[in-house]
Amino acid sequence: xxxxxxxxxxxxxxxxxxxxxxxxxxxxxxxxxxxxxxxxxxxxxxxxxxxxxxxxxxxxxxxxxxxxxxxxxxxxxxxxxxxxxxxxxxxxxxxxxxxxxxxxxxxxxxxxxxxxxxxxxxxxxxxxxxxxxxxxxxxxxxxxxxxxxxxxxxxxxxxxxxxxxxxxxxxxxxxxxxxxxxxxxxxxxxxxxxxxxxxxxxxxxxxxxxxxxxxxxxxxxxxxxxxxxxxxxxxxxxxxxxxxxxxxxxxxxxxxxxxxxxxxxxxxxxxxxxxxxxxxxxxxxxxxxxxxxxxxxxxxxxxxxxxxxxxxxxxxxxxxxxxxxxxxxxxxxxxxxxxxxxxxxxxxxxxxxxxxxxxxxxxxxxxxxxxxxxxx
Numbered sequence: 351x352x353x354x355x356x357x358x359x360x361x362x363x364x365x366x367x368x369x370x371x372x373x374x375x376x377x378x379x380x381x382x383x384x385x386x387x388x389x390x391x392x393x394x395x396x397x398x399x400x401x402x403x404x405x406x407x408x409x410x411x412x413x414x415x416x417x418x419x420x421x422x423x424x425x426x427x428x429x430x431x432x433x434x435x436x437x438x439x440x441x442x443x444x445x446x447x448x449x450x451x452x453x454x455x456x457x458x459x460x461x462x463x464x465x466x467x468x469x470x471x472x473x474x475x476x477x478x479x480x481x482x483x484x485x486x487x488x489x490x491x492x493x494x495x496x497x498x499x500x501x502x503x504x505x506x507x508x509x510x511x512x513x514x515x516x517x518x519x520x521x522x523x524x525x526x527x528x529x530x531x532x533x534x535x536x537x538x539x540x541x542x543x544x545x546x547x548x549x550x551x552x553x554x555x556x557x558x559x560x561x562x563x564x565x566x567x568x569x570x571x572x573x574x575x576x577x578x579x580x581x582x583x584x585x586x587x588x589x590x591x592x593x594x595x596x597x598x599x600x601x602x603x604x605x606x607x608x609x610x611x612x613x614x615x616x617x618x619x620x621x622x623x624x625x626x627x628x629x630x631x632x633x634x635x636x637x638x639x640x641x642x643x644x645x646x647x648x649x650x651x652x653x654x655x656x657x658x659x660x661x662x663x664x665x666x667x668x669x670x671x672x673x674x675x676x677x678x679x680x681x682x683x684x685x686x687x688x689x690x691x692x693x694x695x696x697x698x699x700x701x702x703x704x705x706x707x708x709x710x711x712x713x714x715x716x717x718x719x720x721x722x723x724x725x726x
Contacts, residue, residue, distance in 0.1 A: 367711075369384065371383045378592070388688040391424055393433075393436040395439075399441065402448075417691070419539075421466055426439045427469055429441060430496075434477060469525070469549060469550040471511065472508065472553055473549055486507060487508050498511050499514065500561075540592065546598050550576075554573055557606065578623060593626035598630060599635065602635050602636055603633050607636065613654060621660075631665065655681065661682045662684045
């Protein structure tokens with residue numbers, strides 16, 4: 351009887367696993383890798399904030415494509431908190447139930463899923479940014495509504511918001527808590543509080559848009575008070591074992607505005623209040639000259655991480671080697687992809703190949719393994 355030799359069909363790995371594909375654990379949630387889908391508005395609801403088949407396919411495709419954490423677009427916590435009439439929401443039970451089927455599908459693919467809770471503030475009630483459609487504020491006779499802000503200071507080109515009263519602020523805090531409760535009922539693993547891009551929370555943080563003289567303005571502590579109250583209210587209703595994330599703009603990119611040092615200080619306060627990761631973006635509160643380029647926001651995430659905060663980096667991260675270097679260089683704990691993920695839903699699978707993982711180690715669903723490398 352002749353001796354049988356077994357030949358491996360995939361190369362034996364001799365190098366450590368790429369940092370991008372190391373799991374990360376936040377509280378009781380272990381996420382399979384550190385390539386996450388950034389929140390990106392789809393402006394595709396039918397005016398009632400209910401997610402549709404578009405959201406199921408859009409988010410589901412990225413889960414199939416190997417992303418570790420799928421973050422939904424901004425989901426408004428109140429009707430007046432929508433950016434556009436076509437925005438998604440989580441302010442009622444019909445929306446909650448519609449999100450549930452998206453959650454179930456994404457989780458069945460091995461990905462975690464989070465919902466971004468948002469209020470657009472003075473940047474609400476605008477037309478969606480689709481080619482060929484109107485631009486600017488939506489008038490009342492076309493389905494628009496009055497907007498709110500920390501002060502009666504408009505975003506450039508948009509109507510003047512009504513300065514919020516103490517009762518308005520109390521209502522917004524309660525709306526975030528109610529939205530978080532519904533998100534848990536829908537089965538989401540994570541909630542992210544949207545505190546960036548000039549929307550309501552960011553407009554309170556920045557001295558360029560917050561001119562209040564009460565306890566919600568003035569000092570950094572006062573300008574941060576709304577966010578801190580929202581975090582406390584969300585954490586009070588959100589399960590202890592599930593993570594809470596916060597997205598911040600690291601800077602307004604304008605002298606005298608919100609800046610990275612204030613961001614780092616606030617991020618450390620958030621960590622003390624049981625926030626598990628700060629997702630660091632930038633801009634959006636005023637018109638500014640932003641120095642766009644590959645990874646242009648990574649230094650902001652790196653500075654926040656230096657403050658002892660677990661961070662995510664986002665912004666023109668397009669290449670697997672670039673993303674890997676962000677993690678191995680200690681600049682962030684996860685990377686979030688936006689436009690690159692729109693172009694390439696299976697970006698993590700390509701990254702696995704380029705970074706030396708075998709096809710068995712890559713995030714392929716069984717149905718797609720015939721498209722992997724090499725074939726047997």
